[in-house]
Amino acid sequence: xxxxxVGSVAFDNVETPFGKVENVLGGSATFFSVxxxxxxxxxVVAVVGSDFPKSExxxxxxxxxxxxxxxxxxxxxxxxxxxxxxxxxxxxxLDLQLNVFADFQPKVPAxxxxxxxxxxxxxxPSLQKSVLAQVSGAELVGADTMTHWIEGTRDELVExxxxxEVLTVNDExxxxxxxxxxVVQAARKILALxxxxxxxxxxxxxxxxxxxxxxxxxxxxPLEQVFDPTGAGDVFAGGFIGALAKAGExxxxxxxxxxxxxxxxxxxxxxxxxxxxxxxxxxDDVERRYRQFVALTEF
Amino acid sequence: xxxxxVGSVAFDNVETPFGKVENVLGGSATFFSVxxxxxxxxxVVAVVGSDFPKSExxxxxxxxxxxxxxxxxxxxxxxxxxxxxxxxxxxxxLDLQLNVFADFQPKVPAxxxxxxxxxxxxxxPSLQKSVLAQVSGAELVGADTMTHWIEGTRDELVExxxxxEVLTVNDExxxxxxxxxxVVQAARKILALxxxxxxxxxxxxxxxxxxxxxxxxxxxxPLEQVFDPTGAGDVFAGGFIGALAKAGExxxxxxxxxxxxxxxxxxxxxxxxxxxxxxxxxxDDVERRYRQFVALTEF
Numbered sequence: 001x002x003x004x005x006v007g008s009v010a011f012d013n014v015e016t017p018f019g020k021v022e023n024v025l026g027g028s029a030t031f032f033s034v035x036x037x038x039x040x041x042x043x044v045v046a047v048v049g050s051d052f053p054k055s056e057x058x059x060x061x062x063x064x065x066x067x068x069x070x071x072x073x074x075x076x077x078x079x080x081x082x083x084x085x086x087x088x089x090x091x092x093x094l095d096l097q098l099n100v101f102a103d104f105q106p107k108v109p110a111x112x113x114x115x116x117x118x119x120x121x122x123x124x125p126s127l128q129k130s131v132l133a134q135v136s137g138a139e140l141v142g143a144d145t146m147t148h149w150i151e152g153t154r155d156e157l158v159e160x161x162x163x164x165e166v167l168t169v170n171d172e173x174x175x176x177x178x179x180x181x182x183v184v185q186a187a188r189k190i191l192a193l194x195x196x197x198x199x200x201x202x203x204x205x206x207x208x209x210x211x212x213x214x215x216x217x218x219x220x221x222p223l224e225q226v227f228d229p230t231g232a233g234d235v236f237a238g239g240f241i242g243a244l245a246k247a248g249e250x251x252x253x254x255x256x257x258x259x260x261x262x263x264x265x266x267x268x269x270x271x272x273x274x275x276x277x278x279x280x281x282x283x284d285d286v287e288r289r290y291r292q293f294v295a296l297t298e299f
Numbered sequence: 300x301x302x303x304x305v306g307s308v309a310f311d312n313v314e315t316p317f318g319k320v321e322n323v324l325g326g327s328a329t330f331f332s333v334x335x336x337x338x339x340x341x342x343v344v345a346v347v348g349s350d351f352p353k354s355e356x357x358x359x360x361x362x363x364x365x366x367x368x369x370x371x372x373x374x375x376x377x378x379x380x381x382x383x384x385x386x387x388x389x390x391x392x393l394d395l396q397l398n399v400f401a402d403f404q405p406k407v408p409a410x411x412x413x414x415x416x417x418x419x420x421x422x423x424p425s426l427q428k429s430v431l432a433q434v435s436g437a438e439l440v441g442a443d444t445m446t447h448w449i450e451g452t453r454d455e456l457v458e459x460x461x462x463x464e465v466l467t468v469n470d471e472x473x474x475x476x477x478x479x480x481x482v483v484q485a486a487r488k489i490l491a492l493x494x495x496x497x498x499x500x501x502x503x504x505x506x507x508x509x510x511x512x513x514x515x516x517x518x519x520x521p522l523e524q525v526f527d528p529t530g531a532g533d534v535f536a537g538g539f540i541g542a543l544a545k546a547g548e549x550x551x552x553x554x555x556x557x558x559x560x561x562x563x564x565x566x567x568x569x570x571x572x573x574x575x576x577x578x579x580x581x582x583d584d585v586e587r588r589y590r591q592f593v594a595l596t597e598f
Contacts, residue, residue: 297596
């Protein structure tokens with residue numbers, strides 16, 4: 001199956017307890033699409049500025065990512081500057097420059113419209129909705145969101161949720177969206193808003209998946225060093241959706257395996273800054289760590 | 300196999316976001332032994348004051364717990380008063396009265412000394428050591444500890460660790476003991492101190508088990524309501540050690556299943572104050588939730 005993803009393509013400045021990088025490739029659609037590309041064809045809808053290097057577009061193309069839908073607009077690319085605490089579950093956004101992203105009006109190329117899966121990374125819910133309207137034949141719609149949209153555009157977000165099969169959020173977003181501290185009750189309330197399933201990303205503590213009466217829990221892969229958590233959630237989603245697309249069906253067993261593949265991909269990206277680990281990742285690495293996940297969890 | 304456990308038998312005053320109880324049964328040896336009693340014979344070494352109600356001793360006896368080693372000393376029983384935050388991963392100790400526990404010199408009855416398994420709940424490491432010396436034929440020694448002993452009696456604790464097969468600690472204790480923030484590296488450093496394996500209890504995020512090159516991760520059972528986390532770690536240890544004793548061997552597969560049984564028991568005790576949930580728990584309940592753990596984690 002073919003995937004269309006909409007989201008940001010950005011430059012990041014990141015500081016973690018282990019180092020500091022500037023002007024590195026980032027953005028939700030970038031992390032998502034590169035992770036998904038290990039499993040299935042993926043097409044990106046995004047906008048970059050005229051400062052965006054051809055070499056990075058070439059990198060995406062080299063991963064088989066369809067970049068026809070990446071608009072190059074006059075001006076500068078979206079930039080995010082963040083610093084992680086010693087406890088890397090916490091981070092501060094030091095600077096955010098929307099630049100060309102401020103006027104982003106996603107246009108889905110005609111060649112994308114037969115995609116079976118549509119993933120809406122965290123952008124304004126009305127933009128997510130406009131992309132969905134342009135990929136109207138999608139059999140599976142996934143969406144991500146964040147605190148900013150939950151607080152600022154709740155009505156539009158809730159309206160979108162009615163059209164979404166799987167929502168991915170972190171603990172904090174789940175609690176905020178549901179107005180409920182307990183994560184199980186929060187998940188139930190989110191499901192009542194429309195999504196058929198919700199994936200709650202808990203960083204180093206793994207993922208919970210709620211769907212009907214079924215609950216699935218996967219721990220995160222225990223790593224000796226987490227270098228940079230940036231993009232882990234997007235990479236999780238990319239691996240998850242990619243594995244579903246590769247399987248070509250969405251049975252409960254496939255969904256569970258896809259969640260593990262998402263966790264596998266997320267466990268790699270945090271091992272280095274930006275997408276550096278994914279740039280040198282092989283399919284063999286992915287399969288090896290999947291087997292390590294089996295060994296980690298089986299009893 | 301028979302288990303000997305040493306630790307506290309206490310009265311707790313507990314306040315959580317869901318309510319408040321006073322003078323309820325608590326203490327590490329109590330929680331441990333009641334949980335273990337669902338699986339195997341367990342004998343307690345502890346001290347209570349003359350104020351300790353016979354009905355609670357009767358309750359332990361009704362669970363098949365051998366209480367010959369519970370000394371009744373003149374004075375008052377150990378009392379702990381604590382309050383949990385809205386985020387129940389956090390709690391404050393409001394009051395601590397050691398009472399008869401201050402002069403506790405554990406005496407292991409002769410009838411206990413053939414126990415195959417010895418579990419040393421969190422008391423002064425020199426007392427843990429003295430109990431171990433009295434159960435010298437034990438094939439498996441488990442120990443728990445806490446921040447207070449790691450900070451105040453590190454040398455004695457490290458000496459004890461050389462004689463311990465399995466250490467149970469929470470995240471914070473693991474980090475403090477190892478002087479290392481990353482939980483995987485912390486576990487490696489703790490193993491280098493002597494224990495053959497270390498179990499890191501992460502509350503609502505489950506458990507990690509490190510043994511040689513093997514890592515095992517179990518999520519906590521996702522609960523709609525956590526009523527009172529008090530004793531969850533001790534109950535986890537009791538269920539884990541109990542299941543090992545019942546199996547009568549310590550193969551890697553048995554250890555993993557025992558960790559799941561520990562998690563099962565912990566998931567019950569937090570559903571009510573004190574040991575209330577365990578008082579009305581049946582073996583069928585335990586087996587049913589074990590199967591739910593399988594369904595929760597299999598892929």
